[in-house]
Amino acid sequence: MxxxxxxxxxxxxxxxxxxxxxxxxxxxxxxxLFAKTAEEAITIPDDVPEDILEAYKACPTRAIILEK
Ligand code: SF4
Known part of the structure; x- marks a missing residue:
């Protein structure tokens, strides 16, 4: 993901x-930006970590995207 x-x-x-x-x-x-890379995408586990899910939900402008 x-x-x-x-x-x-x-x-x-x-x-x-x-x-x-x-x-x-x-x-x-x-x-x-991402803390550990200048890229604009990182690979994360399919079972999305809770902290990333919370950030995704909190972003008011949908500037964070989760994608299969
Ligand atoms: S707008 Fe979204 S991506 Fe930007 S700082 Fe807020 S939560 Fe993070």
């Missing part, structure tokens, strides 16, 4: 990093 971010949709609200601090981080302007 893939977890993707769409920085163009991000409004820098900070919720994803609160929900999953090991996964999400921010540029200096507050726009989302």
């Amino acid at each position: 893939l977890c993707k971010i769409i920085p163009n949709k991000c409004i820098a609200c900070g919720l994803c990093q609160i929900k999953a601090p090991n996964i999400f981080d921010y540029h200096d302007n507050g726009i989302v």
